Amino acid sequence: MRKDRDMNKLVGNAVVGQSGGPTAAINATLAGVIRGVKDTNNHDGAIGKLYGMRNGVEGLIKENLIDLTERFANDGDIDILESTPAAALGSCRKKLPKPADDPEFFENLIAIFKKYDIRYFFYIGGNDSMDTVAKLSEYTKMCDYEMRIIGVPKTIDNDLVVTDHTPGFGSAAKYIATTMQEIIRDCAVYTTKAVTIVEIMGRDAGWLTASSAIGRVVNGVAPNLVYLPERKFSLEAFFEDVKKELEKQPNVVVAVSEGLQFEDGTYVGEGTQSGAVDIFGHKYLSGTGKALEMAVKNEIGCKVRSVELNISQRCAAHIASATDIDESVMVGKSAVRAAADGVTRAMMTILRADGEEYCSYIGSSDVSKIANQTKHVDDAFINERGNNVTDECCKYLLPLIAGERDIKYENGLPIHIIL
Amino acid sequence: MRKDRDMNKLVGNAVVGQSGGPTAAINATLAGVIRGVKDTNNHDGAIGKLYGMRNGVEGLIKENLIDLTERFANDGDIDILESTPAAALGSCRKKLPKPADDPEFFENLIAIFKKYDIRYFFYIGGNDSMDTVAKLSEYTKMCDYEMRIIGVPKTIDNDLVVTDHTPGFGSAAKYIATTMQEIIRDCAVYTTKAVTIVEIMGRDAGWLTASSAIGRVVNGVAPNLVYLPERKFSLEAFFEDVKKELEKQPNVVVAVSEGLQFEDGTYVGEGTQSGAVDIFGHKYLSGTGKALEMAVKNEIGCKVRSVELNISQRCAAHIASATDIDESVMVGKSAVRAAADGVTRAMMTILRADGEEYCSYIGSSDVSKIANQTKHVDDAFINERGNNVTDECCKYLLPLIAGERDIKYENGLPIHIIL
Numbered sequence: 001m002r003k004d005r006d007m008n009k010l011v012g013n014a015v016v017g018q019s020g021g022p023t024a025a026i027n028a029t030l031a032g033v034i035r036g037v038k039d040t041n042n043h044d045g046a047i048g049k050l051y052g053m054r055n056g057v058e059g060l061i062k063e064n065l066i067d068l069t070e071r072f073a074n075d076g077d078i079d080i081l082e083s084t085p086a087a088a089l090g091s092c093r094k095k096l097p098k099p100a101d102d103p104e105f106f107e108n109l110i111a112i113f114k115k116y117d118i119r120y121f122f123y124i125g126g127n128d129s130m131d132t133v134a135k136l137s138e139y140t141k142m143c144d145y146e147m148r149i150i151g152v153p154k155t156i157d158n159d160l161v162v163t164d165h166t167p168g169f170g171s172a173a174k175y176i177a178t179t180m181q182e183i184i185r186d187c188a189v190y191t192t193k194a195v196t197i198v199e200i201m202g203r204d205a206g207w208l209t210a211s212s213a214i215g216r217v218v219n220g221v222a223p224n225l226v227y228l229p230e231r232k233f234s235l236e237a238f239f240e241d242v243k244k245e246l247e248k249q250p251n252v253v254v255a256v257s258e259g260l261q262f263e264d265g266t267y268v269g270e271g272t273q274s275g276a277v278d279i280f281g282h283k284y285l286s287g288t289g290k291a292l293e294m295a296v297k298n299e300i301g302c303k304v305r306s307v308e309l310n311i312s313q314r315c316a317a318h319i320a321s322a323t324d325i326d327e328s329v330m331v332g333k334s335a336v337r338a339a340a341d342g343v344t345r346a347m348m349t350i351l352r353a354d355g356e357e358y359c360s361y362i363g364s365s366d367v368s369k370i371a372n373q374t375k376h377v378d379d380a381f382i383n384e385r386g387n388n389v390t391d392e393c394c395k396y397l398l399p400l401i402a403g404e405r406d407i408k409y410e411n412g413l414p415i416h417i418i419l
Numbered sequence: 420m421r422k423d424r425d426m427n428k429l430v431g432n433a434v435v436g437q438s439g440g441p442t443a444a445i446n447a448t449l450a451g452v453i454r455g456v457k458d459t460n461n462h463d464g465a466i467g468k469l470y471g472m473r474n475g476v477e478g479l480i481k482e483n484l485i486d487l488t489e490r491f492a493n494d495g496d497i498d499i500l501e502s503t504p505a506a507a508l509g510s511c512r513k514k515l516p517k518p519a520d521d522p523e524f525f526e527n528l529i530a531i532f533k534k535y536d537i538r539y540f541f542y543i544g545g546n547d548s549m550d551t552v553a554k555l556s557e558y559t560k561m562c563d564y565e566m567r568i569i570g571v572p573k574t575i576d577n578d579l580v581v582t583d584h585t586p587g588f589g590s591a592a593k594y595i596a597t598t599m600q601e602i603i604r605d606c607a608v609y610t611t612k613a614v615t616i617v618e619i620m621g622r623d624a625g626w627l628t629a630s631s632a633i634g635r636v637v638n639g640v641a642p643n644l645v646y647l648p649e650r651k652f653s654l655e656a657f658f659e660d661v662k663k664e665l666e667k668q669p670n671v672v673v674a675v676s677e678g679l680q681f682e683d684g685t686y687v688g689e690g691t692q693s694g695a696v697d698i699f700g701h702k703y704l705s706g707t708g709k710a711l712e713m714a715v716k717n718e719i720g721c722k723v724r725s726v727e728l729n730i731s732q733r734c735a736a737h738i739a740s741a742t743d744i745d746e747s748v749m750v751g752k753s754a755v756r757a758a759a760d761g762v763t764r765a766m767m768t769i770l771r772a773d774g775e776e777y778c779s780y781i782g783s784s785d786v787s788k789i790a791n792q793t794k795h796v797d798d799a800f801i802n803e804r805g806n807n808v809t810d811e812c813c814k815y816l817l818p819l820i821a822g823e824r825d826i827k828y829e830n831g832l833p834i835h836i837i838l
Contacts (some may be wrong), residue, residue: 022605055610085601091608174831178737181832182504186441186734189510191474218830221837310726315605318597319737321831401831411637412593412740412820413600418640 008342009046010146012119016068017053017060019125019132020093022086023168024175024317025328026154027417029124030089031082032150032332034072039333041069046340047120052419056092056125057132063112066419077417082325083407084416085317091125096132099139106139113145120339121149124332127130129153129159130347137345139332143167148339151367152331153190153345156314159205161373162365163349165400167331168314170324173211174401175316176200176309180212180255183307184221189249194303195242195252195296196218198223199289201313203259206230206377207397208313210389214401223253229259230377231386238292239299241387246302258288268292309399322403327360334362358399427761428465429565432537432625434481435487436472437486438544439512441505441737442587444592444747445573446836448543449508451751452502452571453491458752465759466539471838475511475544476551480524482531485838496836501744502826503835504736510544515551518558525558539758543751546579549766550571552786556764567758570766570786571750575733578624580782580792582768584819585675585691586750587733589743592630593820594735595619595728599631599674602726603640606670613722614661614671614715617642618708620732622678625649625796626816627732629808631674633820636813648678649796650805652687657711658718660806677707687711719770737833741822746779753781777818 011370016033018026025396030052037050050068053060072078081088099106104373108199112118121136123129133151156172158165179200187196200209216222224245227233245252260268269288289306296304331348339347346364353359381393435452437445449471456469469487472479485508491497502509504515518525531537542548552570559566575591577584599617606615621627625647635641643664646652664671681685688707708725715723750767757765765783770776800812827834 018608022608055608056608084604086604087608090610092610177832179731179735181835182734182736183730185503185505185731189437189441189474189506191477191509191511215832218832219834221835307729307731308727311602311605312598312726312731315601316598317601323831369773398830403831404826404828407823409823411817412742412822413596413634413637415638416600416604416640 009044010119010148011046011048013049013051013117014120014122014336015051015053015060015065015116015118015119016122017056017124018087018089018091019056019123019129019384020091020154021126021314022091022157023154023314024085024087024171024320025168025324026083026124027084027088028325028328029152029154029167029332031078032329033122033336034068034078035068035329036333040336040340044340047336047387048117050120051116052089055090056094057096058092058094059090060112061108065116071419080408080415081417082329083317083405083414085315088417088419093128095128096135097231099135099142109136110140110143110145112336119147121147122152122335123338124154126155127370127372130367130370133345133347137367144362148342148344150335150339150343150364152335153347153370156208157202157205158207159374159376160370161375162347162369164352164360165350166360167324167328167350169207170321170327170400171317172208172313173214173397174321174324175313176208176211177214177401178319179309180223181215181221184223187253190249191250193250194245195248195254195300197256197289197292197296197304197306198252199256199258199287199306199308201309202257204229204374206257209255209257210377210381210393211401213389214394214397217391217398220407223255225254226388227254227256227260227386228377228389229257229261230382232263233260234263235295237387242296244299246300254264256288256292259364260288296326319409320405321401322405323400325405331362338364428463429538429567430465430467432468432470432536433466433534433539433541433755434472434479434484434537435472435541436475436543437508437510438475438542438547438548439510439573440733441510441654442573442575442733443590443739444587444743445505445543446503446507447501447744447747448586448751449570450497452541452755453487453497454748455752455755456488459755459759463759466755467536470535470537474509474513475513477511477513478509479526479531484535490838499827500836501748502736502739502824502833504734507836507838512547514547515554518554518561528555529559530566532566534591537709538566540566541754541758543570543571543573545572545574546789546791549786549789552764552766556786567761567763569754569758569762569783571754572766572768572789575627576621576624577626578795579789579794580794581788582770584769585745586747586769588626589740589746589819590629590736591732592633592816593740593743594732594738595627595630596633596820597738598728599642600634600640601627603642603672603753605738606672609723609759610669612665612669614665614673615720616673616675616708616711616715616723616725617727618677618706619726620728621648621676623648623793625676628676629796629800629812630816630820632808633813633816636810636817642674644673645807646673646675646679646805647796647801647808648676648680649801651682652679653682654714656806661715661719665719675707675711676702679707737826739824740820741824742746742819750781757783766822769831
């Protein structure tokens, strides 16, 4: 038996993987796991080596593993990993089968765990990753292979329940809030009437789009209109809003979520699908911003353009939020500490302490409480007209973008770790 | 007569304006002019006050002026101005009439100059601004109103002749090169075949698109394919290139200039204009990236997406090149020094010294030598196949993105000056 005199002590190696879409902070959490394992090495010695699975469980099955203990012997490399965007171990979108449906799959996994003496499993990812954590927990318990299995959330969308916010969100929000400040400066230079529509990620929840308005409580600079997917979108109300704003100033800046839907549930961005074809004969799918650009051009006739912030929202590590990166490291580190202390079948969470001053701490929750739920932007955070967020919303988001990292550059470019 | 015992000394006030599209460095040049005037105040006292025209000559005509000497009494504010993107004074796209066609327009200007005792005129802008400098020089000479008139170039496109490179280009290039590093990390996380097409600004010249490849000579990370407008674009050759790259690695990243043209001169981005209409019944104009995304989807069938870097290329001051900002300040400062020393009807230039180590110095040139010419990317900087840039090109561009500014933040957002 692997247990020491200390009832909770489980001696063995650990494996960590990354899954789902990349963020600017998912490697910070990996760095936290590496730091956490180093700590236990020096502390109670429960965990030996840390392996990294390449491309998540896909790599694990193929024994495509990297010895992270060896690779990150140098702490300087861990610092750089914290500022490297996207999943350094590679990612996958694989959903595990149910143990009852494919026992062979799980038997193979257990054989690999035994071969490498792996007793700790850390998985950094989104909803699907938490599903992997749950299924693996179920199977290892069933077959009596003692293992500590912990999920660490990451998503720029900030739409997970239980946790106050998600690792990766603060950096995406900082990128969006900063870029919005710059776009508003850019738009302000001419005196001719113009509308600029900025499309922001977030299919189901409007947290990222809401972040575009944070500047309002810092320096008064924010988009004139902000539309979240939490409210059905009406083209008539939108035109009315834009016209009213154009009367107040020549330059109107509008933030829209990619997930805006009309009353009947169709996406605003689906508009141009219906019948439009390009020279190659394909149906054309525009984005929400582009569809609204065309709508404004037709209805109002002024100068109008759309800007899609696109994947920089999830990979602009050079403007990461120090708060987000610090918390992302901490959540990875805490996962290791919790596992060493006996926690399993859990997802780590970030909680916000009560009080005026922002203060967060790390917790953990039963992984099954998280799956398949979406945390929407609170009603109190959206104004009555549904065309902006409230100051309360901006103040809630503000601490999550606080602080800048000391990014290391070489010849003018940020230094990244490639594994 | 305004001349002192020193033959070249002309005593009077100065006015400065900004014109054309914004950049991340156009305010750095304004800051340079402000610093330059402060220097002459302390030095020979030739220049008194510095006025700023709001929205370029449009504001000058309406006497919409701001006393910059008073506004920037505090040097700390000038530092922040250097890191503020877009034209803080506002911009315009006004082209002056020919003096012979509209003498009244120029008489009004002279009356305003006399009213404010303005003897120095600094105009920061693109080709049209140099045209303004030329016409005003012509008229003031004709009517014997002694004045020193100097243009300071700015364009992210880097397509002006005579100057080695243009203020604003280095910061745009640094944003593009950095974002490309991050996008490539983002694209590398999955193992499924995917093509990512990144559309970069530059209608006529490919300097910005070329900048996306700079990483190759720093860390070996660069887009697999790079297409500049200097070469005609062939869809067949493009498909062949992409297929070949997909054999080598699952993730292929392609940088394309917005200005790509087919052999017959039509823009690649014009493709979807022909006949395609959206649900609102409008003709649809996609970008170059989107058009190629659809082409690849149809021809190759793998996962494909396009990313348009859009206006952040010209306003992402938070990742400005320190070299660019320093040079942009220096060129503004030098314009004032040159004018005080007797130079007029000139455009300031940045010249590159010979030698291994990068070293630049400021010069000036007859303004008429610049207008209506485009500096294309050198033949030697493009590979034979026309699907990438050479290492020589990357090495030429590399020093222009060197160094990072110490950006001041408040509550997680960069601090900008609003005038």
